[in-house]
Amino acid sequence: MKNWRHRQIVSLFLIAVLILPACASKGELGDSFDPENQKEYGINGTYVGQNIQEAIDILRPAKADFMDMQTREAYTVEQMASGQGKMVMGMMLVDRAQVIVMVEHGVIQSIMLAGVPEEQAQELKTNRGLAMYDSEVQLKKLYGEAAGEKEVVYKGSKQTASFGIINEQVVWFRFDRL
Template sequence: MDRIRYFRMLAVFLLAALMLAACSSTDFDPENQQEYGAGGVYLGQNIKEAIGVLKPAKADFMDMVSRQTYTIDQMAAGEGEAVMGMLLVDHSQLIVKVKNGLIQSIMLGAVAQEDAQKFKTIRGLGMYDSADQLQKLYGKGTGEKEVVYQGSKYQASFGLADQKVAWMRFDMR
């Protein structure tokens, strides 16, 4: 009788452990907009909030159509058709595209080695991490030199050079 009780308890414990593991999955979620970003900023985030997170030393924004310059407050209020911005964060540049006050695209490249860990993704992937680390954190993507992950609304691209992450780009589709 005690053996049966023991096996029942063991079965319940194993079932609970399997369910907990399934519920706390860390697989890449292609429909979660926060998966598409780095350095604490992500697609769909308001530009004013993103600036508060990044705290750039310099930020210049210009509408790609009219060539008019925009302030952060103007963009946060939804002004501008397709505004591109260059942000200087420590020794590195981050390029963003903003529409209706929300980030539509984030591009990172030529990040200084000393800033590499500041621009980690939500999964913990940093600039100059290995291609193996990219696959471990995100799974198998399409492409070899440019590895792409897609959801129905978003796309993440990681450029590889010498089997290390050399650039990142996140776009709304």
């Protein structure tokens, strides 16, 4: 009887040692860009595929306005978080930077960022750590090589990341669900 319990405890311990680390690391960012990890596609901890309420809680915008793209009806974050709104476009003001998001049934479909004041560039970084106005070299260091001269695009099977390059600097980026 004692031998059976000992085996159960050892088995549970082995399962915990082998499976829990795998679960804990799932979804986190690795050393290199993973085009299949949805958390790669976002800024400041928000990402494409996340619920809008979670994103608002992370970004804490000073102002946020949302409107359905078809009906022109205004939506609150609470309405969208509960799944309302077929395709809602929104603008969030984070300090002086405008973050534009597209939300479908409470889930972020697109995050766009451009026109960030230079003094605020380091405040809004991609989840991989790329800031607005960073060099094209830094982009390739963090995300790897990709085709494109004025627009560099990285694609996964469900998401895409686009970066606008002018004078060898990143001047806009956009993350989208496919």
